[in-house]
Amino acid sequence: MINNIYDILYKKNKKNPMKKTLTLSVIFYFVLFTSSLISQEIPFNTSPDWESNANGSISTGLGLADINNDGWKDIIVADGNDIHRQHLVVYYNQGDGTFPLDPDWESSDIDYHGHLSCGDIDKDGWIDVAVSVYLGEGGFSDPGYVKVYYNNNGTLESIPSFQSEQFYTFSCALGDADGDGDLDLATTAGEPYNSIFDYGKIFYNNAGVFNNSDQWNSSITMGSLDVDFADMDANGFLDVIFSCEETPNYIYLADDEGNISNVPAWQSAENLNFINSIDIGFVNSLTYPSLIMTGNSQLGGEGKVRLYDFLSGIPSTSSASWQSQNFGYGSGVLLADVTNNGVLDLIYGGWWLPMKIALKEGTGFQMNPSYTSSTNSVVEAILMADLDKEIIINKQEVFQIEQENISVIYLEKQIIENIVSVIKNGISLNYNEFTSVSNRNWISFNENLNSGDEVIVNYEFSNDGDIVITNWDSGKGNYIFYNTNESTIDTITINLETGFQFVSSRIIPENPDLMIVLEDVLNENLDFVRNSEGAMLRKIGPNWVNNIGDWKIDEGYLIKMFENNSFEIVGIAVDPSTIIPVFAGFQFVSYFPENSLNALIAFSSLIGDSLDFIRNSKGEMIRKIGPNWVNGIGNTNPGEGYLIKMFSDGELIYPAEKKY
Numbered sequence: 001m002i003n004n005i006y007d008i009l010y011k012k013n014k015k016n017p018m019k020k021t022l023t024l025s026v027i028f029y030f031v032l033f034t035s036s037l038i039s040q041e042i043p044f045n046t047s048p049d050w051e052s053n054a055n056g057s058i059s060t061g062l063g064l065a066d067i068n069n070d071g072w073k074d075i076i077v078a079d080g081n082d083i084h085r086q087h088l089v090v091y092y093n094q095g096d097g098t099f100p101l102d103p104d105w106e107s108s109d110i111d112y113h114g115h116l117s118c119g120d121i122d123k124d125g126w127i128d129v130a131v132s133v134y135l136g137e138g139g140f141s142d143p144g145y146v147k148v149y150y151n152n153n154g155t156l157e158s159i160p161s162f163q164s165e166q167f168y169t170f171s172c173a174l175g176d177a178d179g180d181g182d183l184d185l186a187t188t189a190g191e192p193y194n195s196i197f198d199y200g201k202i203f204y205n206n207a208g209v210f211n212n213s214d215q216w217n218s219s220i221t222m223g224s225l226d227v228d229f230a231d232m233d234a235n236g237f238l239d240v241i242f243s244c245e246e247t248p249n250y251i252y253l254a255d256d257e258g259n260i261s262n263v264p265a266w267q268s269a270e271n272l273n274f275i276n277s278i279d280i281g282f283v284n285s286l287t288y289p290s291l292i293m294t295g296n297s298q299l300g301g302e303g304k305v306r307l308y309d310f311l312s313g314i315p316s317t318s319s320a321s322w323q324s325q326n327f328g329y330g331s332g333v334l335l336a337d338v339t340n341n342g343v344l345d346l347i348y349g350g351w352w353l354p355m356k357i358a359l360k361e362g363t364g365f366q367m368n369p370s371y372t373s374s375t376n377s378v379v380e381a382i383l384m385a386d387l388d389k390e391i392i393i394n395k396q397e398v399f400q401i402e403q404e405n406i407s408v409i410y411l412e413k414q415i416i417e418n419i420v421s422v423i424k425n426g427i428s429l430n431y432n433e434f435t436s437v438s439n440r441n442w443i444s445f446n447e448n449l450n451s452g453d454e455v456i457v458n459y460e461f462s463n464d465g466d467i468v469i470t471n472w473d474s475g476k477g478n479y480i481f482y483n484t485n486e487s488t489i490d491t492i493t494i495n496l497e498t499g500f501q502f503v504s505s506r507i508i509p510e511n512p513d514l515m516i517v518l519e520d521v522l523n524e525n526l527d528f529v530r531n532s533e534g535a536m537l538r539k540i541g542p543n544w545v546n547n548i549g550d551w552k553i554d555e556g557y558l559i560k561m562f563e564n565n566s567f568e569i570v571g572i573a574v575d576p577s578t579i580i581p582v583f584a585g586f587q588f589v590s591y592f593p594e595n596s597l598n599a600l601i602a603f604s605s606l607i608g609d610s611l612d613f614i615r616n617s618k619g620e621m622i623r624k625i626g627p628n629w630v631n632g633i634g635n636t637n638p639g640e641g642y643l644i645k646m647f648s649d650g651e652l653i654y655p656a657e658k659k660y
């Protein structure tokens with residue numbers, strides 16, 4: 001099952017990062033950085049590009065996750081709210097980012113569904129869905145419950161096999177509440193329309209299942225409407241945060257063993273709150289996440305977006321550090337780096353209101369948002385994912401752990417498309433040894449990390465996130481605003497001459513299978529292709545036999561031709577500063593820079609006692625003659641590969657070019 005999951009994750013790029021733990025880091029998209037003018041444009045049309053058939057649905061909860069493991073994120077929607085008892089539904093991604101207008105799947109049961117959370121609760125490799133049921137069958141006089149639809153090999157079960165005892169709950173969140181590497185379930189509690197306050201709750205995961213009643217509850221009652229997990233005090237354990245109607249908002253911290261206190265560590269200085277939704281992200285501190293909350297003035301208050309910063313840890317109380325203008329019935333809220341400039345922007349909506357995007361400005365966000373949609377709908381939830389996988393970027397982060405006994409680390413990017421692999425101290429972790437949830441950027445480990453541990457995470461993020469919105473207007477569907485950033489595919493032409501040559505590519509082939517990459521030259525002009533290990537692609541009898549496998553971006557290849565020929569590689573460019581590990585002995589390496597460089601400058605990271613020589617296709621060399629390094633190569637060129645002989649291991653890092 002584990003291999004199966006990874007196969008699916010990898011299938012997208014048809015490459016095999018498991019074998020390459022220290023190489024590929026970030027692939028840049030040059031076009032997005034060409035000017036500040038472009039980076040300030042909001043890449044969304046003002047009206048939605050897709051609207052599902054309304055079908056009378058009161059859409060509320062939203063999840064973007066790959067339910068059927070085909071590598072494409074699906075849309076999960078919980079219908080009902082406090083208006084009708086309706087279904088949980090799934091729109092399957094049609095394998096290109098498009099969706100049918102009507103759901104492909106719906107649950108057999110109906111309920112007054114609130115919000116939902118997606119994650120693999122039982123760690124079987126399939127994403128499960130937890131849903132809050134606000135009201136019971138009898139409506140407002142009857143409390144709801146929380147339930148879980150487990151995923152059976154790609155289809156959610158038609159009747160949720162977990163259902164808790166009854167209480168009013170509008171939202172829930174999966175997170176590792178006890179730091180043991182599995183997903184626990186926190187829920188809001190209370191029914192603010194009738195000022196029914198209740199204790200916030202956590203259900204602990206016990207081998208993939210939950211007890212009917214909670215095992216943690218807050219010491220005080222709240223009117224909570226939203227909840228989430230985050231490591232607010234940066235102690236390496238997830239804490240739980242409730243945003244509330246009528247009562248203060250609260251943070252409950254986990255101690256250094258990962259036990260969440262029942263007593264709140266923080267409460268908002270604003271005592272009377274009318275908060276609809278919450279999101280969390282590193283807005284003004286890279287250590288302590290900020291809370292962003294939408295006020296909704298239906299029952300009171302001002303109806304503003306509020307930002308709570310925690311720049312030096314968690315005080316017992318504090319007030320919002322930034323507030324938007326009053327806009328009324330606020331609802332869905334999302335922090336996302338809309339302009340791909342490394343800081344989080346603010347996306348929010350409201351009831352009978354448009355979606356707005358306020359870019360980060362100073363320590364807050366634009367008071368007059370750059371973007372306002374032309375829509376006017378009852379927004380419930382807003383999420384973002386690159387549904388059509390237009391600009392998926394591979395990133396590698398290396399964590400040198402400096403704290404003792406921690407469970408959680410945070411990835412740099414706010415919105416993660418996929419976690420590809422997690423490597424601890426050189427060993428690739430099993431899928432069961434860590435956990436994460438859709439739309440969150442923490443990873444929690446079942447075995448705590450300690451000072452001196454090294455963790456490498458290979459993951460995918462996107463510079464082309466699409467926005468999905470649920471609307472509860474019965475006459476309006478749900479929306480997708482596709483990101484209009486252009487996916488720029490680059491091309492390199494590699495010219496081959498009669499005889500031997502070393503070649504390489506700075507463009508990552510979309511399909512790296514060597515037989516596909518070299519399709520155009522698999523003819524009588526080609527003798528063979530060889531890699532550093534001596535594996536070959538050559539004709540045996542009438543057939544081309546590929547013993548090399550995939551084209552590896554950091555490797556060079558030796559090609560022998562009978563006649564001149566050429567081929568093109570189409571794909572996205574590798575980050576030229578990606579580290580290429582080199583080892584004692586001989587190897588063919590790739591050339592990443594976009595332009596020609598003086599070879600001594602290009603290879604400056606290798607010049608030293610570890611290097612014996614560097615050779616190009618013509619036999620020209622960089623080597624030490626007497627006390628001096630002599631450049632017999634002249635200039636390096638894109639498309640060329642180089643033969644490097646090392647005395648000991650090292651790292652080749654090409655010098656940064658002026659790229660943008």
Ligand SMILES: [Ca+2]
Nearest residue numbers: 066068072074
């Ligand atoms: Ca899917």
Ligand SMILES: [Ca+2]
Nearest residue numbers: 120122126128
């Ligand atoms: Ca599952």
Ligand SMILES: [Ca+2]
Nearest residue numbers: 176178180182
């Ligand atoms: Ca847990």
Ligand SMILES: [Ca+2]
Nearest residue numbers: 231233235237
């Ligand atoms: Ca914490």
